[in-house]
Amino acid sequence: MEVFITVLALAVVGFVLINMFRSRKRRMAEAEKGGSTAPAAGLAISRDLFDGEGGHHAPVESFHVVGDEARVTFDVPLEDEADEVLNDLLMDEAVEVVRQKRHTLPIDDVQHIVVLAGRDKMREVGRTKLPSPGELPPPGLDSGLSFTHIARDPFAAPFEEEGPDHGVAYETRSDAPADELPPLRDDLRIPKGLDRGLRALGTDPEKLDGPEFVIALLRMFGYRVTEQAFPGSYMAIKDGVSTYIATDSYEKGQYPEVDDAVIRRFLADFGTSGAERGMLISDKYAPFKIHEIETNQPKVRFVTRERIQRFVDSMALG
Numbered sequence: 001m002e003v004f005i006t007v008l009a010l011a012v013v014g015f016v017l018i019n020m021f022r023s024r025k026r027r028m029a030e031a032e033k034g035g036s037t038a039p040a041a042g043l044a045i046s047r048d049l050f051d052g053e054g055g056h057h058a059p060v061e062s063f064h065v066v067g068d069e070a071r072v073t074f075d076v077p078l079e080d081e082a083d084e085v086l087n088d089l090l091m092d093e094a095v096e097v098v099r100q101k102r103h104t105l106p107i108d109d110v111q112h113i114v115v116l117a118g119r120d121k122m123r124e125v126g127r128t129k130l131p132s133p134g135e136l137p138p139p140g141l142d143s144g145l146s147f148t149h150i151a152r153d154p155f156a157a158p159f160e161e162e163g164p165d166h167g168v169a170y171e172t173r174s175d176a177p178a179d180e181l182p183p184l185r186d187d188l189r190i191p192k193g194l195d196r197g198l199r200a201l202g203t204d205p206e207k208l209d210g211p212e213f214v215i216a217l218l219r220m221f222g223y224r225v226t227e228q229a230f231p232g233s234y235m236a237i238k239d240g241v242s243t244y245i246a247t248d249s250y251e252k253g254q255y256p257e258v259d260d261a262v263i264r265r266f267l268a269d270f271g272t273s274g275a276e277r278g279m280l281i282s283d284k285y286a287p288f289k290i291h292e293i294e295t296n297q298p299k300v301r302f303v304t305r306e307r308i309q310r311f312v313d314s315m316a317l318g
Contacts, residue, residue: 056219058093059202063101068111068133072097077119077204086196090115091126093200099136108134119204153221155243159277159294159301181256181305184210184283188309194220210283211247214303217311218245228273235275244275248282258284258304263293270300279303 061073072094094115111133115126190205198205203216218225223236234245246266270278278300286304
């Protein structure tokens with residue numbers, strides 16, 4: 001009888017483990033196809049973490065047909081001075097929005113597409129006349145917003161190929177206050193092209209924090225980013241490679257260094273995530289111990305305050 005019970009228990013355990021494995025593979029497949037796993041409160045990057053199978057798109061605030069005008073409003077922060085390149089990009093995006101909407105809404109009488117944007121102050125940024133009522137220009141070759149053709153993807157190389165220190169020195173920052181960190185934007189130099197990309201995806205470069213910035217970069221480089229069950233955690237997938245991401249944002253009054261408990265939780269969650277790589281993103285400074293962790297666990301990377309500028313600089317062509 002005892003032997004039978006033991007065999008039965010082992011069979012039950014085996015059945016549970018097989019189903020857990022199948023469930024994990026199913027969730028990973030859904031994420032790669034663009035489906036979100038359990039939604040959770042996280043970074044307010046835009047209305048959607050990604051949009052459609054063709055690529056990421058500017059977040060749409062609203063769409064209305066008024067008379068002969070199709071009005072597309074994007075939830076995109078704008079600078080005070082007009083940026084003609086960004087305006088043209090949003091104009092192209094608006095045409096694709098109308099192309100998508102035509103499947104559910106009549107646009108036979110539409111002669112003009114009007115584009116509005118601006119998070120703090122909405123304004124018209126462009127308009128175009130259609131060749132004839134209801135006739136849209138042919139779609140472009142590329143769908144969605146991607147920087148893969150103009151800059152190097154800083155996340156593309158396997159973590160273990162770049163070495164444990166990733167070219168970052170860990171000396172003590174004597175100019176970092178013990179009780180409060182300045183906004184990350186004050187310490188970050190963002191090229192104009194990346195500034196436009198962030199705005200087009202709904203992220204305000206003037207108000208970004210470290211996790212929001214790095215996740216926006218992942219999206220611009222074609223990664224499909226989906227929220228996971230634990231708040232502030234994500235799965236990023238590109239070319240069949242999955243990266244588990246945990247975020248740790250700095251709040252005023254907190255200690256300006258990543259806490260040991262945050263690191264332990266990240267390592268544990270990565271270990272059970274089923275992902276090939278793990279990344280902890282924080283706009284706090286890193287403790288020296290992460291150097292040893294990355295040496296011993298080459299599939300793990302910490303992207304902390306002192307490393308984010310290097311990510312930006314590494315995108316330069318050549």
